[in-house]
Amino acid sequence: xxxxxxxxxxxxxxxxxxxxxxxxxxxxxxxxxxxxxxxxxxxxxxxxxxxxxxxxxxxxxxxxxxxxxxxxxxxxxxxxxxxxxxxxxxxxxxxxxxxxxxxxxxxxxxxxxxxxxxxxxxxxxxxxxxxxxxxxxxxxxxxxxxxxxxxxxxxxxxxxxxxxxxxxxxxxxxxxxxxxxxxxxxxxxxxxxxxxxxxxxxxxxxxxxxxxxxxxxxxxxxxxxxxxxxxxxxxxxxxxxxxxxxxxxxxxxxxxxxxxxxxxxxxxxxxxxxxxxxxxxxxxxxxxxxxxxxxxxxxxxxxxxxxxxxxxxxxxxxxxxxxxxxxxxxxxxxxxxxxxxxxxxxxxxxxxxxxxxxxxxxxxxxxxxxxxxxxxxxxxxxxxxxxxxxxx
Ligand SMILES: *Cc1c(COP(=O)(O)O)cnc(C)c1O
Numbered sequence: 001x002x003x004x005x006x007x008x009x010x011x012x013x014x015x016x017x018x019x020x021x022x023x024x025x026x027x028x029x030x031x032x033x034x035x036x037x038x039x040x041x042x043x044x045x046x047x048x049x050x051x052x053x054x055x056x057x058x059x060x061x062x063x064x065x066x067x068x069x070x071x072x073x074x075x076x077x078x079x080x081x082x083x084x085x086x087x088x089x090x091x092x093x094x095x096x097x098x099x100x101x102x103x104x105x106x107x108x109x110x111x112x113x114x115x116x117x118x119x120x121x122x123x124x125x126x127x128x129x130x131x132x133x134x135x136x137x138x139x140x141x142x143x144x145x146x147x148x149x150x151x152x153x154x155x156x157x158x159x160x161x162x163x164x165x166x167x168x169x170x171x172x173x174x175x176x177x178x179x180x181x182x183x184x185x186x187x188x189x190x191x192x193x194x195x196x197x198x199x200x201x202x203x204x205x206x207x208x209x210x211x212x213x214x215x216x217x218x219x220x221x222x223x224x225x226x227x228x229x230x231x232x233x234x235x236x237x238x239x240x241x242x243x244x245x246x247x248x249x250x251x252x253x254x255x256x257x258x259x260x261x262x263x264x265x266x267x268x269x270x271x272x273x274x275x276x277x278x279x280x281x282x283x284x285x286x287x288x289x290x291x292x293x294x295x296x297x298x299x300x301x302x303x304x305x306x307x308x309x310x311x312x313x314x315x316x317x318x319x320x321x322x323x324x325x326x327x328x329x330x331x332x333x334x335x336x337x338x339x340x341x342x343x344x345x346x347x348x349x350x351x352x353x354x355x356x357x358x359x360x361x362x363x364x365x366x367x368x369x370x371x372x373x374x375x376x377x378x379x380x381x382x383x384x385x386x387x388x389x390x391x392x
Pocket of ligand 1: 063093164
């Protein structure tokens with residue numbers, strides 16, 4: 001970590017919010033002798049379904065959101081010849097899993113305010129091969145659940161939500177994860193709103209889908225290890241029914257996740273308080289502030305993104321990032337749109353001009369630290385730094 005006597009210790013862009021409770025839970029799990037997927041993973045799945053509060057929801061724990069997205073598209077039977085609509089403004093995971101199953105991601109431009117998928121552009125990209133849509137709830141602002149459902153119904157599409165930024169948050173009164181979508185996938189990566197270090201959870205409504213995902217997350221074995229030791233069938237007996245993957249969540253991670261789940265609302269409320277502090281402090285600065293939904297329930301505040309115009313702010317976003325670093329504050333950019341990456345540009349034959357909003361907004365976007373373990377002093381440090389950088 002760069003250290004500067006004037007600015008104090010460097011404030012990283014993100015840091016997990018881990019208390020003694022998580023440390024104790026993980027330690028207890030290690031002492032128990034059961035490290036891989038077992039009772040903690042099963043309890044985590046059950047507690048997650050209860051949290052999402054849906055009647056017929058099943059949760060499947062996995063070792064990353066990427067794994068969960070892959071299992072979802074696999075279980076839904078998406079494959080060669082199929083097209084899947086993916087917003088260009090996302091992490092590469094969302095599109096890469098479509099490739100894993102041999103299908104074609106079709107990149108879609110985004111809404112300038114939310115940076116979520118633009119359903120008008122998505123509509124223009126429908127063909128008779130379009131099989132599914134994978135919306136991303138960017139920064140923690142959910143895609144409008146009704147609009148998504150209407151779009152999917154109208155075009156008869158499967159829906160897999162990338163909810164890596166969207167826990168916990170509501171859309172039209174319902175928690176993301178409790179929608180009519182075929183699958184909703186959360187990430188518990190180290191920088192996400194709740195974390196297990198690496199991990200993820202898939203919500204599905206169909207027991208058949210859940211069963212396929214449970215099988216495929218563990219080598220295509222038809223029952224997982226925990227069940228094997230619970231059942232009266234001999235422990236050594238199992239069937240391989242498909243060439244599956246190694247995507248199961250270890251109990252050490254699940255133990256951490258259960259504690260984090262219990263703290264999810266409190267951590268979200270802290271991020272919201274930090275966001276409102278920023279909004280107030282930056283009101284008069286020459287910068288575009290993030291969209292604030294009328295109902296505070298409609299934002300998970302995973303990211304706090306500013307948009308900086310070189311013209312009005314007097315410096316380009318890249319220079320802002322350098323100056324913030326000089327001030328001892330880490331920032332980041334979420335995301336470099338997929339069509340600007342060499343692989344996706346080639347694979348999708350994407351031209352910048354096909355994504356006017358994402359291409360333009362990418363030049364302006366920067367994310368500030370907004371993690372729940374920030375102290376008030378950390379928040380003041382960010383506010384002071386942004387103020388100095390933008391009013392020099
Ligand atoms: C973090 C992230 C992912 C991937 O999550 P992993 O758990 O690291 O696989 C996918 N999509 C988006 C939008 C993300 O931010």
